[in-house]
Amino acid sequence: MQIFDNHGRPISYLRLAVTDRCNLRCFYCMPEEGVQFLPKPHLLTFEEMLRMAGILAELGITKIRITGGEPFVRRDLMHFLGKLVDISGVQEVSITTNGVLTKPHLKELKELGIRKINLSLDTLDRERFHEMTRRDELPKVLDTFYALLENDFKLKVNAVVMAGKNDQDILPLAALSKENEVSVRFIEEMPFNGSGINKEAFMSHTRILNALRTEYPEIQKVQDELHSTSSNYRIPDFKGLVGVIAAFSRTFCGSCNRIRVTPMGLLKTCLYDDGVLNLRDLLRGEPDDERVKAELLEVFQKRPKDGFEAEKKRSSLVSESMTTIGG
Ligand code: SAM
Ligand code: SF4
Secondary structure, three states: OOOEOOOOOEOOEEEEEOOOOOOOOOOOOOOOOOOOOOOHHHOOOHHHHHHHHHHHHHOOOOEEEEEOOOHHHOOOHHHHHHHHOOOOOOOEEEEEEOOOOOHHHHHHHHHHOOOEEEEEOOOOOHHHHHHHHOOOOHHHHHHHHHHHHHOOOEEEEEEEEEOOOOHHHHHHHHOHHHHOOEEEEEEEOOOOOOOOOOHHHEOOHHHHHHHHHHHOOOOEEOOOOOOOOEEEEEOOOOOOEEEEEOOOOOOOHHHOOEEEEOOOOEEEOOOOOOOOEEHHHHHHHOOOHHHHHHHHHHHHOOOOOOHHHHHHHOOOOOOOOHHHOOO
């Protein structure tokens, strides 16, 4: 079964945030202090997530990306993943991680068939990493980076780029794709940081691309995968790719196939909406999967056409931390 939304787009990809907690404090994502994490009863349990994933798989979700907060801070994650990969219809499970706690799990991830990892890494400079994430963990993240490559994971690096903060890291990060088969993707900052956007630091996808073009005038556009949010390029003689993600400019909504479930079980049919269905309460109160399905189908027919429409319909301004959504 494949469900299409009210704009004719297939819905086939779930981004599932398994926790709102994190071992880093990236300044563009969450405040340094005073973060109110959700009490445990408010979080979806792994059992609830598995039931939900099964229902969504019957509606045509084939890909699930695990995100957070930091997925690896949630206890028993590996056990959960072992069950998730076995759900009928789920063809691919992937993970987005900051890499601090990831390396010890690579062998088991490989055994589970989880091969696609997105690693968030905004700078290769240890001091700047410490400043941006408020934790001195770059060596562990780099260890994970190299271990992922050695173990043949399909690796993408995600870097949020902000003028005057880490724009000097664009070229060193892009250079990771010279000798390694890795896609390095530069993301526009969004206002999901706990307070609202830092306009002075905003760097658009065109500006990011210009910085790459200035250094590498021969950079070539490559064909993007279907539903890709990144616009991808190859620098001649580089093994990997570089890409830009217009996350704030929202240029890719027309082919968006993704939905999100937050750690507290809110369903989002657009990153910029403020939640369209409380799946947690629905799952807890409704033993009949068919009724849950019916509610899902209803909201899938009310998807905003793009992130601007979704933002307009919100009851509050975009400012919540990305840890409460999952990116
Ligand atoms: N902790 C994991 C990590 O950092 O990879 C997974 C969760 S994190 C919220 C998912 C992605 O969202 C990361 O790549 C991160 O860089 C990105 N992100 C967080 N806050 C953002 C913001 N305000 N604007 C753009 N991207 C953001
Ligand atoms: Fe944590 Fe990821 Fe947010 Fe950084 S971007 S604070 S690693 S959830």
